Amino acid sequence: MKDFYTITELTREFDISTRTLRFYEDEGLIKPVRRGRTRLFRPSDRVLIKQIMRGKRLGFSIAEIRDIIDMYKSPPGESGQLNRIIEGIESKRAELRQKRKDIEDTLSELDQVEDACMNRLAELRVTS
Amino acid sequence: MKDFYTITELTREFDISTRTLRFYEDEGLIKPVRRGRTRLFRPSDRVLIKQIMRGKRLGFSIAEIRDIIDMYKSPPGESGQLNRIIEGIESKRAELRQKRKDIEDTLSELDQVEDACMNRLAELRVTS
DNA sequence: TAAAAAATTGACTTTTACGTAAGAGTTTTT
DNA sequence: AAAAACTCTTACGTAAAAGTCAATTTTTTA
Numbered sequence: 127m128k129d130f131y132t133i134t135e136l137t138r139e140f141d142i143s144t145r146t147l148r149f150y151e152d153e154g155l156i157k158p159v160r161r162g163r164t165r166l167f168r169p170s171d172r173v174l175i176k177q178i179m180r181g182k183r184l185g186f187s188i189a190e191i192r193d194i195i196d197m198y199k200s201p202p203g204e205s206g207q208l209n210r211i212i213e214g215i216e217s218k219r220a221e222l223r224q225k226r227k228d229i230e231d232t233l234s235e236l237d238q239v240e241d242a243c244m245n246r247l248a249e250l251r252v253t254s
Numbered sequence: 255m256k257d258f259y260t261i262t263e264l265t266r267e268f269d270i271s272t273r274t275l276r277f278y279e280d281e282g283l284i285k286p287v288r289r290g291r292t293r294l295f296r297p298s299d300r301v302l303i304k305q306i307m308r309g310k311r312l313g314f315s316i317a318e319i320r321d322i323i324d325m326y327k328s329p330p331g332e333s334g335q336l337n338r339i340i341e342g343i344e345s346k347r348a349e350l351r352q353k354r355k356d357i358e359d360t361l362s363e364l365d366q367v368e369d370a371c372m373n374r375l376a377e378l379r380v381t382s
Numbered sequence: 383t384a385a386a387a388a389a390t391t392g393a394c395t396t397t398t399a400c401g402t403a404a405g406a407g408t409t410t411t412t
Numbered sequence: 413a414a415a416a417a418c419t420c421t422t423a424c425g426t427a428a429a430a431g432t433c434a435a436t437t438t439t440t441t442a
Contacts, residue, residue, distance in 0.1 A: 133418085133419075134418070145399095145400065149400060153399095165419085165420090183313070185310075211367075212368060222361055228308045232308065232312070232350060235326065239326060239339070243336045247337075260389090262388070271430080273431065277430060291390055291437075293390090316429075386439100387440070387441085388438080389436100390438085392433105392436105393432100394431105396429100397429090407421105408418075408419070410417070
């Protein structure tokens with residue numbers, strides 16, 4: 127595994143711009159180290175970027191993605207905080223399950239539409 | 255089933271603003287009928303709104319939602335068009351499957367985090 | 383029928399998530 | 413060494429998706 131990635135390596139891998147990566151840094155989602163002024167991204171930053179992209183695909187805002195990423199960070203010592211994290215997880219889970227149901231519903235509706243299209247095509251072949 | 259819904263009935267049901275519904279009308283997603291200047295929403299508009307909200311939850315843009323909704327409209331007669339719709343459906347399906355995988359991945363990561371929190375809590379109870 | 387509540391259009395504003403451009407310094411390639 | 417490629421900061425611009433406000437109707441309720 128590589129020690130460091132340059133910013134352009136990552137923009138190419140994830141098909142995003144340097145602006146986007148700098149924006150994510152400003153937003154506190156990633157914290158690349160510096161050699162002089164130049165950013166050096168560690169494998170852990172790369173993992174974070176993967177998680178960010180996944181969140182984006184699911185339609186989460188930057189703030190929501192930050193919340194999720196924060197959950198992944200090593201659990202703190204205090205029990206009140208731990209319980210709050212567990213609550214947060216439960217509520218994210220509910221949201222994700224809703225999204226999954228939305229996907230299932232949409233998929234099955236698309237199946238129906240496709241069937242209708244196929245039938246119409248078959249009809250056309252007979253009628254013509 | 256009701257014949258018509260007023261705009262506020264629907265804003266309450268879906269927890270959105272009148273501005274949003276008018277925006278969706280401007281965007282051509284819904285076409286409520288009018289009694290004078292006042293909009294009257296039919297059950298079919300209500301169904302469309304449900305589909306819009308579902309698309310929003312999945313992070314689709316208005317344009318993408320419009321594309322999906324257009325697929326649902328009764329299939330046209332011409333076979334070229336039918337084939338294009340089928341292609342569109344296949345590509346949306348791929349996108350939805352990716353989203354579903356993203357959800358599964360996130361869910362199982364959250365499970366792991368929750369386990370870690372629970373273990374930490376158990377530790378605290380023993381140690382204290 | 384008068385007052386209150388709901389609806390309309392139109393215009394301007396806001397937030398999010400970057401895009402784009404300027405100007406300058408570094409590193410790499412030729 | 414000169415050119416090309418990469419990187420940086422700063423700052424203004426933009427598109428999408430509404431929010432907000434104003435100035436009217438329209439409809440409903442008292």
